[in-house]
Amino acid sequence: MPSLDDLRKRITSVKSTQKITKAMKMVAAAKLRKAQENAEKGRPYSEKMNNVILNLSKSITDKENAPKLLVGTGEEKVHLCIVLTADRGLCGGFNTNIIKKAKSYFEKIISENKTLKIITVGSKGYDQLKRQYKSYIVENISFKESKNINYFDADKVGKIIIEKFEKNEFDVCAIFYNKFKNVITQIPQEQQIVPLNEDKDDKDDKDDSGNDNDYEFEPDEDEILSNLLPKNISTQIFKAMLENSASEQGSRMTAMDNATRNAGELVDRLTIEYNRSRQAAITKELIEIISGAESL
Amino acid sequence: MSNHFNIDIVNPEQSFLSKDNVFEVVIPAVEGEIGILKDHIPIISFLKPGIIRVFSESEEQSFYVEDGIVEFKDNTLSVLTSSIFDLKDADKNFVSESISSAEAELSKDNIDDQKRFLLNHKVEVLKSISIN
Numbered sequence: 001m002p003s004l005d006d007l008r009k010r011i012t013s014v015k016s017t018q019k020i021t022k023a024m025k026m027v028a029a030a031k032l033r034k035a036q037e038n039a040e041k042g043r044p045y046s047e048k049m050n051n052v053i054l055n056l057s058k059s060i061t062d063k064e065n066a067p068k069l070l071v072g073t074g075e076e077k078v079h080l081c082i083v084l085t086a087d088r089g090l091c092g093g094f095n096t097n098i099i100k101k102a103k104s105y106f107e108k109i110i111s112e113n114k115t116l117k118i119i120t121v122g123s124k125g126y127d128q129l130k131r132q133y134k135s136y137i138v139e140n141i142s143f144k145e146s147k148n149i150n151y152f153d154a155d156k157v158g159k160i161i162i163e164k165f166e167k168n169e170f171d172v173c174a175i176f177y178n179k180f181k182n183v184i185t186q187i188p189q190e191q192q193i194v195p196l197n198e199d200k201d202d203k204d205d206k207d208d209s210g211n212d213n214d215y216e217f218e219p220d221e222d223e224i225l226s227n228l229l230p231k232n233i234s235t236q237i238f239k240a241m242l243e244n245s246a247s248e249q250g251s252r253m254t255a256m257d258n259a260t261r262n263a264g265e266l267v268d269r270l271t272i273e274y275n276r277s278r279q280a281a282i283t284k285e286l287i288e289i290i291s292g293a294e295s296l
Numbered sequence: 297m298s299n300h301f302n303i304d305i306v307n308p309e310q311s312f313l314s315k316d317n318v319f320e321v322v323i324p325a326v327e328g329e330i331g332i333l334k335d336h337i338p339i340i341s342f343l344k345p346g347i348i349r350v351f352s353e354s355e356e357q358s359f360y361v362e363d364g365i366v367e368f369k370d371n372t373l374s375v376l377t378s379s380i381f382d383l384k385d386a387d388k389n390f391v392s393e394s395i396s397s398a399e400a401e402l403s404k405d406n407i408d409d410q411k412r413f414l415l416n417h418k419v420e421v422l423k424s425i426s427i428n
Contacts, residue, residue, distance in 0.1 A: 041310035048306060048374050052340060052367050151308040151378055215369075218327055218341040227342050228365060231378075238308050 004281070007274040011267060018263035024090065025256035032183070032249035038149065039180060039242040046239045049232055053196070055215060056225050067222065069229040072195030073171045078115040080170035080194075081105065082157070084177040084240050085125030086248045087144045092255030094178060094186065094248055095124040101188040102176045106133060117170055121157060121241075149241050151234070158234030165194060177240040178247035184254055186247040193236050196229070299334045301371040303350060305359070307380055313350075313359075320351040321373055323366055338369045343377065345418035347425075358383040360425060362418070386425055395422045 002010075060066050083102045085095045109116045119139045120126040126140045139160065143153045164170060173194035178186040217224055303321055305313040321332045324346025330339075343364040350357045364377030381387075401407065402415050 038309070042308055044311050045306045045308045045376060048367070048376055052365060056340065214338065216337050216339040218325060218339065224340060224342055235308060
């Protein structure tokens, strides 16, 4: 049985923890709003980009000579996985969920005897993966310094991917990130970006597939595509980063909300225990006094 | 019939400009400037460094772009670009910085002709901005 003093100390300590988690929740909520806004603002760009590429790829007749970024190298031996995670912890299952999703993909690749290469973006992902997959990690990028998510950072990642592709270092590239659904739900996503998965895009732009437009291209399709596809990769990464940051804040907010509530419950329980033992001590003293008086 | 059409300029961070009352837009496409009027044929092209001029009844706006993709369809012109700014609030320091970085890039030996051409062009455009 802890003494009264111990209990009092615990209560104060839990209360101060509660204060911290509450503050973190508020900060996350404020950041979430901004991140959500940014994600929404960024959407038109990636959507339009997708549309243009879709229209272009429809009009490509010569599939053989189409840019490799679109149709792939024809092989599926080397998989490059880009795992996008946060730089900070204390955000519930956010990082773990991405890692879990990525790990199951990794296992599949390894069991099929294909080569796996990993690029981690964000330090948490690297921390969690380095124990098990250290030998596969080819690069670890972190944008801890940049306060806001900007296109410039995404472009850096995009350039690394393009460079590796041009050196024939991989055949298939997939990115892993959390898609922001709402504050409580974030869905870990796996998205293939090289070669471009057309089937998936079709579903997104269903309303567009109906009207066939005969575009005029200047210069020709191939040149536009080869100019556009690298940009699309950066755009996809950027989109993933935006979704990720909104998800991170959402996830942190929920986690911190839960922590605050749990701390509150703990404080209540401890207070009851404290009061009970205080009462017990008083009763004990009273009994002692009364029995002392009776014996006289 | 009005001869207006829509223009949407978006960059990755946000929608930069959206108007529905423009009657002519001049874009610096890679193979030369294109002037676009209403009911232009659907076109997809990409940009080289240059100035986009947007004409509407009341005003004329000019923007500097570095690269990007344009799509014209159903009387809507979409411009996707990652670097754009309004000439009106051009930052002198930024412009001169861009010029010097482009020139530094030019002085390297390992760039191909196409890139050299684009860079030369970029320097030219930026210089013309900084003079005005």
